[in-house]
Amino acid sequence: MSATDEILQRDCLVVDDSRVVRKAARRFMEGFGFTVREAADGSQALQACRELLPEVVLLDWNMPVMDGLTFLKAARAEFGNGQPAIVLCTTEIAFEKIVEALDAGAQEYVMKPFDAEILGSKLAQLGLLQAAA
Amino acid sequence: MTNDDFAEIAGVVRRRSGIVLTGDKAYLLETRLGPVLAKFGLASLGALGQRLKQRPDDVLERAVVEALTTHESSFFRDGKPFEHLARILPKLVSARAPGAALRIWSAACSTGQEPFSIAMLIADTLGPRPECRVEILATDISAEILTRARQGVFTQFEVQRGLPIRSLVKHFKQEGAKWRVSPELAAMVRFEERNLLNDLSAIGKFDAIFCRNVLIYFDAPTKTRVLDALSRRLMPEGVLYLGGAETVLGLTDRLVPVSGERGAYGISTQRAAA
Numbered sequence A: 001m002s003a004t005d006e007i008l009q010r011d012c013l014v015v016d017d018s019r020v021v022r023k024a025a026r027r028f029m030e031g032f033g034f035t036v037r038e039a040a041d042g043s044q045a046l047q048a049c050r051e052l053l054p055e056v057v058l059l060d061w062n063m064p065v066m067d068g069l070t071f072l073k074a075a076r077a078e079f080g081n082g083q084p085a086i087v088l089c090t091t092e093i094a095f096e097k098i099v100e101a102l103d104a105g106a107q108e109y110v111m112k113p114f115d116a117e118i119l120g121s122k123l124a125q126l127g128l129l130q131a132a133a
Numbered sequence B: 001m002t003n004d005d006f007a008e009i010a011g012v013v014r015r016r017s018g019i020v021l022t023g024d025k026a027y028l029l030e031t032r033l034g035p036v037l038a039k040f041g042l043a044s045l046g047a048l049g050q051r052l053k054q055r056p057d058d059v060l061e062r063a064v065v066e067a068l069t070t071h072e073s074s075f076f077r078d079g080k081p082f083e084h085l086a087r088i089l090p091k092l093v094s095a096r097a098p099g100a101a102l103r104i105w106s107a108a109c110s111t112g113q114e115p116f117s118i119a120m121l122i123a124d125t126l127g128p129r130p131e132c133r134v135e136i137l138a139t140d141i142s143a144e145i146l147t148r149a150r151q152g153v154f155t156q157f158e159v160q161r162g163l164p165i166r167s168l169v170k171h172f173k174q175e176g177a178k179w180r181v182s183p184e185l186a187a188m189v190r191f192e193e194r195n196l197l198n199d200l201s202a203i204g205k206f207d208a209i210f211c212r213n214v215l216i217y218f219d220a221p222t223k224t225r226v227l228d229a230l231s232r233r234l235m236p237e238g239v240l241y242l243g244g245a246e247t248v249l250g251l252t253d254r255l256v257p258v259s260g261e262r263g264a265y266g267i268s269t270q271r272a273a274a
């Protein structure tokens, strides 16, 4: 069985160095029916992806050890552009930063602070959730 | 506030806007009319009721309607109508008379997310220099909300509800913590104050009309009246989009559902000549 056959359909990886943010994101994602794994930086996240490629990664930008953009580029190089869907969730809200992340292969971009509604709306746009009526 | 005062305030709102406030909405008055009372130097809702009863006061009545109106909106709200419009756009363009503009109306546009979503969709579908002129008319009863809409400036929260990040980057400019629609987009939309209860014949006919999440606040006879008026603003091949909780069924036979497209309606062929 190849790695892609093992993809759990509703698996989400939350990558953030803040435990508080991870907890909030976990709560939102579990509310949407995802199982959630957590990583505290980019290198932990790469490791987690090698074990099992998640369907979607919520990715902070500024983290110790390996930051979000470095992870993003590494993940695209290693796993390709299709999977996982990568959604930046960050306080970096400058236009140039957003463009930089999109160019590096992010599918969506959430500017902190965010709530379940914003996250749900972004996931719906990516076709990962039914659009709320 | 006595029942009489409530009836007086609700009566003004209904007469001016069509919006029905039932008794269970009394809390809305309590929470939303505070600033109006302060602005007009009125001590209580009772005093407001009395004042409204004594003499007509256009400025005060406007402020009351304004305060009791829901302006909730978001970009590409409900998704489906916009997907449908994108699909039929080529057909609408080729159905126009030579030289005629493609005309789309956002009939209760609130803070502008709906007309700007339409503008983005058209810019993305037809390209920067479409072969035909495009006019997007955006109207609302509220002068105050239109002032905001015309600015085309949205908060970080607003641009994250329904708007794909690539559309944000493509069609908006960042201004501090806010986002402003591009001049190209702004130029596509004209905002005008219009009450759906008034005669609308002067605004002409449209290839598509968005009238969403406003009929829900009206009673059945008002819904019928507005739907009939909207049907007269539609080109023969035109499409009317209603909100998720709205329908024409049981209200008018001038409009019929577009089969397989929830929320989309066309002119009934039996009535097209009428």
Ligand SMILES: C[S@@+](CC[C@H](N)C(=O)[O-])C[C@H]1O[C@@H](n2cnc3c(N)ncnc32)[C@H](O)[C@@H]1O
Residues within 6 Å of the ligand: B016, B017, B018, B019, B069, B070, B071, B072, B073, B074, B077, B107, B108, B109, B110, B111, B114, B139, B140, B141, B142, B145, B194, B195, B196, B197, B211, B212, B213, B214, B243
């Ligand atoms: C909830 S918003 C809907 C905005 C947008 N169409 C959407 O679906 O997101 C309702 C809008 O209807 C407007 N409205 C209420 N009564 C109206 C009337 N009689 N004529 C025109 N607009 C009216 C309000 O001012 C408000 O901005």
